[in-house]
Amino acid sequence: MGFKVKVFDEEHEEDLEVALNRFLEKIDERQLIDIKYQVAITCNAGEEQIYCFSAMVLYRA
Structure with a gap:
């Protein structure tokens, strides 16, 4: 059984x-x-705030 990563x-x-x-x-x-x-x-450039929400899931395959 190996490990895997899923990024969102x-x-x-x-x-x-x-x-x-x-x-x-x-x-x-x-x-x-x-x-x-x-x-x-x-x-x-317009000084508008930009958000980036991310998550990484580490799991067994």
Whole structure:
């Protein structure tokens, strides 16, 4: 049994939640090892804030 990584990247927090939940429904909870979560914020030329919500799931294949 090997290890795998699945990366998610969304502009909205709720979209990340939906994507993660859909993925987690497909694997057995015993396969799950860890989930890392990160938020990045930047400003574009118009000084509008842009958010990036991301998560990495480490699991057993």
